[in-house]
Amino acid sequence: MQPDPLSRDAVQEVLARLVRIPSVNPALAPGEGTGEEAVARFAVDWLAARGVRAWLEEAAPGRPNAVAEVGSGDGPTLVLCAHLDTVGTAGMEIPPFEPRVEGGRLYGRGSYDMKGGAAAIMAALAALAREGLTGRVLGALVCDEEYASIGASDFVRRHRADACIVTEPSEGRLILAHKGFVWLELVTRGVAAHGSRWDLGVSAIGRMGRIIAALEELDRTELRRRVHPLVGPASLHCALIEGGTGLSTYAAECRLSVERRTLPGETTAQVVAEVEAAVRRAGEEAEVRVLLDRPPLECDRDADIARCVRSAAAAVTGAEPEEAGVAYWMDAAIFAGAGVPTVNYGPAGAGAHAAVEWVDVNSVVTCARVLVDAARAFCGGGAPGAPQAPRSPEPKARSPAAAPPRRCPAIAEENHG
Numbered sequence: 001m002q003p004d005p006l007s008r009d010a011v012q013e014v015l016a017r018l019v020r021i022p023s024v025n026p027a028l029a030p031g032e033g034t035g036e037e038a039v040a041r042f043a044v045d046w047l048a049a050r051g052v053r054a055w056l057e058e059a060a061p062g063r064p065n066a067v068a069e070v071g072s073g074d075g076p077t078l079v080l081c082a083h084l085d086t087v088g089t090a091g092m093e094i095p096p097f098e099p100r101v102e103g104g105r106l107y108g109r110g111s112y113d114m115k116g117g118a119a120a121i122m123a124a125l126a127a128l129a130r131e132g133l134t135g136r137v138l139g140a141l142v143c144d145e146e147y148a149s150i151g152a153s154d155f156v157r158r159h160r161a162d163a164c165i166v167t168e169p170s171e172g173r174l175i176l177a178h179k180g181f182v183w184l185e186l187v188t189r190g191v192a193a194h195g196s197r198w199d200l201g202v203s204a205i206g207r208m209g210r211i212i213a214a215l216e217e218l219d220r221t222e223l224r225r226r227v228h229p230l231v232g233p234a235s236l237h238c239a240l241i242e243g244g245t246g247l248s249t250y251a252a253e254c255r256l257s258v259e260r261r262t263l264p265g266e267t268t269a270q271v272v273a274e275v276e277a278a279v280r281r282a283g284e285e286a287e288v289r290v291l292l293d294r295p296p297l298e299c300d301r302d303a304d305i306a307r308c309v310r311s312a313a314a315a316v317t318g319a320e321p322e323e324a325g326v327a328y329w330m331d332a333a334i335f336a337g338a339g340v341p342t343v344n345y346g347p348a349g350a351g352a353h354a355a356v357e358w359v360d361v362n363s364v365v366t367c368a369r370v371l372v373d374a375a376r377a378f379c380g381g382g383a384p385g386a387p388q389a390p391r392s393p394e395p396k397a398r399s400p401a402a403a404p405p406r407r408c409p410a411i412a413e414e415n416h417g
């Protein structure tokens with residue numbers, strides 16, 4: 001019999017093996033980004049060797065997700081999602097791909113963001129594969145979260161689910177909301193003329209300057225006062241600007257890139273309308289174009305998945321988790337955008353995208369155990385001998401919107417040995 005996949009040694013071993021395989025996102029560091037496929041293949045082989053059905057799904061050529069499945073599929077489907085890609089290693093002060101354990105911390109690129117969360121999912125799937133789950137748990141170990149999220153986007157196109165837990169590091173908190181963002185480009189037009197011809201020339205840069213002042217005013221007086229209880233205020237900043245062709249020429253064109261961080265409930269259309277209104281208040285005209293938008297996340301704290309994770313964390317750690325929101329964006333919103341109620345619960349550590357990155361190994365073990373308990377509660381069935389939650393049969397695949405309301409069974413009644 002194989003050792004307990006939820007033991008500290010087993011969890012630390014799979015985490016170290018993940019960190020040892022470089023998987024830098026190729027869009028972020030082209031010279032380094034060659035390992036997304038290798039790490040996904042490792043995950044599939046590791047899971048298959050432990051009785052988990054696992055396979056690769058290409059989100060783009062050479063850029064696969066590792067997808068896994070346990071359970072019978074006769075009940076609700078829960079997705080456990082982590083990204084396997086990392087940011088680059090420039091400026092790191094530790095060996096990025098030679099994991100070192102010291103003082104309960106495992107050091108290396110991606111240990112915290114987020115191979116710790118990926119290891120927790122893999123250990124949980126290996127444990128759940130030994131049980132008789134009524135429903136189904138899908139593992140989504142995706143590529144490209146650090147750039148354009150093609151992995152999570154591809155996964156939600158192929159698979160339906162009733163809930164999702166993203167295991168980005170959360171220091172053991174239950175994250176119910178995060179901000180979204182909208183990238184905008186504004187273009188002003190002037191009239192090109194020789195620098196001496198004040199009577200003919202109109203500077204597009206001067207026009208943009210008045211718009212910038214109006215945008216800063218919008219940020220200061222309106223957006224920062226719009227505060228969400230979990231994620232804080234909305235905000236906007238002017239990020240990039242270019243215009244003009246030479247000192248002795250009135251600039252014919254000016255381009256400004258703006259990032260707007262959005263709150264749950266705010267839409268891209270609303271963001272565009274507010275920016276256009278600021279342009280009008282400045283007495284100017286500009287083209288306003290959306291370059292990229294990502295939705296915010298919000299999950300009702302009484303949603304089944306929030307209740308199941310809260311109860312599981314309380315059972316495993318002895319205390320209910322703190323509930324919070326975060327300002328940064330996650331793949332969680334891609335699942336929520338597909339109609340799948342989604343929360344974030346993950347390990348503790350520090351150094352995401354930084355010179356020294358580490359994850360607390362015990363927090364990864366705790367996360368894995370919480371995932372197992374939450375999956376049993378959400379999907380039904382579970383550990384042999386554990387009381388089965390009474391539930392009515394449900395179709396195998398269905399639209400999330402059609403999912404009937406269910407209650408999280410009292411998982412404190414289960415056996416947490």
Ligand SMILES: [Zn+2]
Pocket residue numbers: 083113114145168
């Ligand atoms: Zn991450």
